[in-house]
Amino acid sequence: MTATTDKPACKAEQTAIAPTTHANFELKDVIKSIPRECFEKNRVKAWFNVFLSTAAVSLGYIAIAYCPWYLLPVAWFFTGTALTGWFVIAHDCGHRSFAQRRWVNDGVGHLLMLPLIYPFHSWRLLHNHHHAHTNKMEEDNGWRPWTREEYASASPFMRGFYRSLRGRLWWLASIAHWATLHFDPRQVKPRHRNAVRRSIAVVVIFATIFFPALILTTGVWGFVKFWLMPWLGYHFWMSTFTLVHHTDPEIQFYPAAQWHEAYSQLAGTLHCTYPRWVEILCHNINVHVPHHISAAIPSYNLPMAYASLKQNWGEYIQERQFSWAMMQRIINHCHLYDPRVAYQPFDRDR
Template identity: 55%
Template structure:
């Protein structure tokens, strides 16, 4: 097992033999990690609603100099609502599809996310994890593809791969989740429904909030917690798949079991973040099987460490880790996994 606490410790990862199937890995997990427990699931819902309400109430009563702390707390609690919707999208919240869809839509409403478009696009990510030019989550550009982009696209890519990584989730949200015309058949109808639910709620809700709270109140209670939520979305998903020793593979070289077991990262965050975000950082078992509810991820991870520990990559969250990723993981290189823009420009001269 590769357990790394320093961002300079990017060792080459071992990968399971290509003959190992994903099913072989799943079969080593205890059967109870796939069991849905309604009490645990609904407790997570109550916990997240309570924490968001607590944050909002504190924002209304707290002096100005404590507001940044409460924006961070409330935005992180909103991320917990997303994780509940995340379970619903994978049908691991309830055995009833209509319950998953209802809770998923309601969980996603406060963060202005169309549920079905996210669900379908996220399923694509799981089916093609770390498949170069196919995965839709932090898929890195090769130097050749980068060169073919427009100047504006190049500039945007450099910002989102660098110091503005925290804004990438906002761009991802706005760019691909509201256009139902990119979907076909029944999926198009589902996505259109989710988009219209979100837009209708925003058209009704935003004016009411602006009238009752004013412009500053809207920023204070809505915009800034929402941006903190997207900070965590960007950070979690970045670290899940974008450290220097994680490989993306071309279609003809891609292997499902290698991608899901050794192409994802477990990262330990401060305990309060893990509680508010329902252990979404325990990411490797989630890629082994999306059927594992979030409250069983830690047990599943311990099993993977016991049986497949040599192939796991684990980090501890730190700002130096983020700095290391945003300094190095820019353009994808077939030999070194990544190269920085700085090295790329040096080689071009």
């Protein structure tokens, strides 16, 4: 059955992980069950999302410029959420589900990621690798948990760093992911490295012009006020969304020998419902199960595809309602990989 949103917090020793050997279906079977109209691109809907996000970002920056100091945190948080919408549209571009023409996807993707200082092709290729190896221990480059052996062999600094990003500082984790992976062409296959270098160059040129201009015209406080704080708001959502998508006491990572593609895409990602204003500004990014079944589904068609998946494959789907209690359960428990029960907290004995 589909997991419910009022499910009690799980204890590690009580968590039941369904063996992948029970999944007697393939990913193509799941894809075929989704209505064909879910895969259809709609130019009007795609560009309306661009308009909506651009209007929201503009409104946010107007608020930052004119609101009194005590309302700045609200304006920063709203603007960061709106900037996340830009990233989600670029996310569609990276999966070629925004437009029919590749150059349009690449152009819009680069443009919308520029203010976030994200190299488009680098992100696109690394993210596609995550899709191809979702919840596979040796390969997934998303939020793969460390094993106890990895944790024990790490330096004290790295252990502390990992503990922080798996705990109270989870909201900074996507910054670490951005900084350590996306500016290194060696992270992708040799044939893709020139494209990654071009994207990095575009971002570096933009930053070299934009940041000095911003500081010269508004001062260091203007840099903090107009860029840094909304950027941190964006990373709060990116960290939260990405963590929740694949982290739960009942969602398992598997070694390659046990990994099952269709099962991991269905049961290895979480459908989480957020406040409606977040869902609107972030273009259904949290309707994440159908996106992992097929990245070719445009963001505006994800709810329709999810309804079909719930009807046909609901027994495999994990569903939650976003709450701080849910976040507490994740950051207090989901720390180190355990092949029997998915996760163990740092202080749990073997």
